[in-house]
Amino acid sequence: MNGPKSESTSGLAFDIDRDHVGWLTFDRPDSSANVLTPALMKELDALLSQLESRIANGQILALVVHSAKEGAFIAGADVQAIADLSTAAEARAASAEGQRVFRRIERLRVPTIAAIDGACMGGGTELVLHCDYRVASDRSATAIGLPEVKLGILPGFGGTVKLPALVGMQNALGIILSGKPVRPSRALRLGLVDRVLSTARFTTEVRQFVGDVVGGRVEKSAPSLGFGERLLERTGPGRRIMFGAARKRISAEAGPFYPAPYRAIEVLAGAVGMKADDAYALEAAALGELAVTPESRNLVRLFQLSQGARKALPEDVANRGRRVGRMGVIGAGVMGAAIAELAAAHDLPVVLKDIDRDALDAGLRHAGDLLRKAAAARLFSQEEASLKFALLSGSLDYADLADADLVVEAVVERMAVKQQVLREAEDATSGAVLATNTSSLSVDGIADSARDPASVLGIHFFNPVHKMPLVEVVAGPRTGPEALATGFGLVTALGKTPILVADKPGFLVNRLLAPYLNEAGFLLDEGYGVGAIDEALVSFGMPMGPLRLLDEIGFDVARHASREMANAFGDRMRPSGVLDRMMEDARLGRKNGLGFYRYKDGREVGPDPSVDGMFSGGARLAAVPALSDSPDDVIRRRCLYAMVNEASHALDESVVESPDAVDLAMVLGTGFPPFRGGILRWADAEGIQTIADALSQYSEALGNRFAPAPLLARMAEQNRTFTHTT
Numbered sequence: 218m219n220g221p222k223s224e225s226t227s228g229l230a231f232d233i234d235r236d237h238v239g240w241l242t243f244d245r246p247d248s249s250a251n252v253l254t255p256a257l258m259k260e261l262d263a264l265l266s267q268l269e270s271r272i273a274n275g276q277i278l279a280l281v282v283h284s285a286k287e288g289a290f291i292a293g294a295d296v297q298a299i300a301d302l303s304t305a306a307e308a309r310a311a312s313a314e315g316q317r318v319f320r321r322i323e324r325l326r327v328p329t330i331a332a333i334d335g336a337c338m339g340g341g342t343e344l345v346l347h348c349d350y351r352v353a354s355d356r357s358a359t360a361i362g363l364p365e366v367k368l369g370i371l372p373g374f375g376g377t378v379k380l381p382a383l384v385g386m387q388n389a390l391g392i393i394l395s396g397k398p399v400r401p402s403r404a405l406r407l408g409l410v411d412r413v414l415s416t417a418r419f420t421t422e423v424r425q426f427v428g429d430v431v432g433g434r435v436e437k438s439a440p441s442l443g444f445g446e447r448l449l450e451r452t453g454p455g456r457r458i459m460f461g462a463a464r465k466r467i468s469a470e471a472g473p474f475y476p477a478p479y480r481a482i483e484v485l486a487g488a489v490g491m492k493a494d495d496a497y498a499l500e501a502a503a504l505g506e507l508a509v510t511p512e513s514r515n516l517v518r519l520f521q522l523s524q525g526a527r528k529a530l531p532e533d534v535a536n537r538g539r540r541v542g543r544m545g546v547i548g549a550g551v552m553g554a555a556i557a558e559l560a561a562a563h564d565l566p567v568v569l570k571d572i573d574r575d576a577l578d579a580g581l582r583h584a585g586d587l588l589r590k591a592a593a594a595r596l597f598s599q600e601e602a603s604l605k606f607a608l609l610s611g612s613l614d615y616a617d618l619a620d621a622d623l624v625v626e627a628v629v630e631r632m633a634v635k636q637q638v639l640r641e642a643e644d645a646t647s648g649a650v651l652a653t654n655t656s657s658l659s660v661d662g663i664a665d666s667a668r669d670p671a672s673v674l675g676i677h678f679f680n681p682v683h684k685m686p687l688v689e690v691v692a693g694p695r696t697g698p699e700a701l702a703t704g705f706g707l708v709t710a711l712g713k714t715p716i717l718v719a720d721k722p723g724f725l726v727n728r729l730l731a732p733y734l735n736e737a738g739f740l741l742d743e744g745y746g747v748g749a750i751d752e753a754l755v756s757f758g759m760p761m762g763p764l765r766l767l768d769e770i771g772f773d774v775a776r777h778a779s780r781e782m783a784n785a786f787g788d789r790m791r792p793s794g795v796l797d798r799m800m801e802d803a804r805l806g807r808k809n810g811l812g813f814y815r816y817k818d819g820r821e822v823g824p825d826p827s828v829d830g831m832f833s834g835g836a837r838l839a840a841v842p843a844l845s846d847s848p849d850d851v852i853r854r855r856c857l858y859a860m861v862n863e864a865s866h867a868l869d870e871s872v873v874e875s876p877d878a879v880d881l882a883m884v885l886g887t888g889f890p891p892f893r894g895g896i897l898r899w900a901d902a903e904g905i906q907t908i909a910d911a912l913s914q915y916s917e918a919l920g921n922r923f924a925p926a927p928l929l930a931r932m933a934e935q936n937r938t939f940t941h942t943t
């Protein structure tokens with residue numbers, strides 16, 4: 218939105234128009250987003266002094282807070298500033314300072330109106346909460362949220378005080394504890410905004426609204442609560458039930474690992490009936506404590522790593538990328554259909570091709586179902602879903618791929634088939650980038666069939682595509698910069714986080730998972746039960762245990778992958794034999810309802826007791842007395858140390874650029890617990906020397922699959938860590 222504005226260095230400008238309306242404009246130089254840096258907050262504070270005197274002089278009748286960036290309001294506080302906070306006292310002071318500045322806005326003696334067009338997050342939301350009125354555009358990017366819990370903190374610029382007052386405690390709990398943004402239509406229903414305005418006529422409609430406010434034609438209404446809500450919110454016992462239920466929900470969803478939402482509930486509950494000054498102080502104290510917890514440090518680091526991942530290519534390579542305006546997907550199976558849906562969901566025209574009519578129809582149906590589910594989950598509206606659906610077409614004919622800028626193949630995992638498909642795709646298109654979704658074959662081997670191997674790269678999506686945020690972008694030795702940059706850019710445009718990996722077996726994620734899953738098999742074979750093994754890793758924070766994960770992957774697929782890994786890496790990936798035995802017993806995992814777990818109506822109903830009996834046991838870890846404290850510890854160490862060790866091998870072979878990339882990939886690609894910061898951040902906390910020593914002992918007692926990787930041994934010797942610890 219273009220209000221009149223004056224020059225600004227840190228991104229803030231102020232002007233008064235001829236109707237005596239003041240326009241406070243956020244416009245961070247050289248950036249597509251506005252961020253509330255400490256410098257900007259200082260400037261805002263100074264500007265408020267000026268404003269107060271102009272208001273006192275009668276020069277201003279109303280104040281509008283807006284952004285000059287079309288479709289981007291204020292993205293939040295400066296995450297680096299949060300990372301830089303070194304003590305709880307410092308964090309508490311930073312919070313109190315932000316509160317003080319925003320409360321000055323609240324006290325201005327003219328009506329204040331926030332005009333929100335685009336994402337309004339974190340500190341941005343807290344700013345608008347201190348205005349008298351909020352209007353939002355109906356743009357699809359417009360959303361209002363408080364995502365602080367996702368960084369392990371809570372809103373610290375007055376959000377916990379102002380939000381419940383505006384939308385009621387139940388709604389405030391939902392918004393603050395989920396961290397999820399609220400779209401304009403819901404914000405209107407909640408009373409979070411006063412009007413939703415047309416994006417196309419936003420400036421005009423804002424001016425009209427301001428005129429109505431100044432003319433006294435806008436009524437402020439309190440949140441309208443039903444009888445039940447009033448009972449919950451306005452009575453002591455009701456509130457106890459409400460906060461208790463919130464605690465239960467958090468515990469069920471996130472377990473005990475994340476302190477921030479629990480602390481947020483305490484703050485919200487504690488502030489009920491408090492004077493404003495005390496409530497603000499309570500919030501600042503809690504923010505101070507949370508900002509320096511290891512959980513918050515780890516979450517902030519991962520957030521920064523994921524932001525940085527999109528800019529991982531050197532500029533001279535990134536500049537060579539072409540925009541993909543049309544995409545082809547070959548193979549309409551599980552992966553191909555989901556990749557095509559992802560493209561359509563991101564407004565990219567896409568042709569899905571198969572050789573089999575039935576497979577194609579099933580793939581198109583699957584893609585359509587995913588789009589409908591996304592619409593049902595309100596990721597977009599029904600109308601938007603129909604437009605997106607129209608971008609998706611199916612074909613049995615290569616001619617329909619002719620205009621594609623990039624084609625990704627997701628056909629069966631066989632070298633000869635993939636080579637042929639790639640060559641056919643190359644012949645059908647003119648200069649398209651050719652991507653393979655292979656999970657275990659050599660990208661360079663597949664590229665052998667292409668006339669121009671420089672146009673070939675790997676784009677390795679994870680299953681289920683619509684849920685998994687990570688994509689491995691594989692640069693083969695002959696992959697050219699155009700292909701690499703185009704593929705990388707596409708992955709980002711599809712809303713995924715790309716991680717650049719070398720063309721080595723298993724790339725990064727599957728390679729690190731292999732010894733972890735394998736070790737769970739060895740443990741089972743030694744007599745540790747299915748339940749015990751999985752529980753040890755779930756209580757560590759893994760989203761599911763390794764055996765449950767094998768059920769999901771399917772034993773045929775997992776066994777094939779583990780054999781490939783053993784072929785590539787030899788002894789240290791030698792399969793445990795457990796999957797062979799499971800398959801001899803006609804078990805395939807979840808897909809045939811027979812795995813390590815039992816399934817009823819498609820739902821898992823606990824470990825299958827007959828499985829433990831299939832494995833003899835007896836050779837427990839007694840052989841390593843020094844390390845055999847509790848079975849839980851043994852299980853965790855063996856599985857996770859094996860993963861750390863493999864990460865060291867992979868780093869030594871430059872599979873990825875840095876330990877940071879390993880951490881980000883394992884969190885986004887496997888659900889490694891974010892609060893632990895990633896496998897290597899966790900390894901640092903555990904102690905590199907401890908891990909190296911344990912591996913040596915395991916190696917003696919259990920086999921040389923545990924032999925410490927040279928890099929790990931060197932690091933232990935030199936007392937180094939993988940990551941910068943704070």
Ligand code: NAI
Pocket residue numbers: 547548549550551552553570571572573576577626627628629630631634638654655656657677678679680
């Ligand atoms: P799928 O078996 O579900 O689908 C393969 C599809 O390719 C079938 O519809 C088949 O008719 C079609 N097809 C076979 N030959 C073809 C040809 N010459 N031209 C056009 N279509 C052809 O396989 P899925 O699971 O979707 O896997 C596809 C690829 O993705 C494989 O390379 C796999 O390794 C990889 N991948 C699979 C993951 C998974 O979890 N399923 C995860 C990541 C990658």
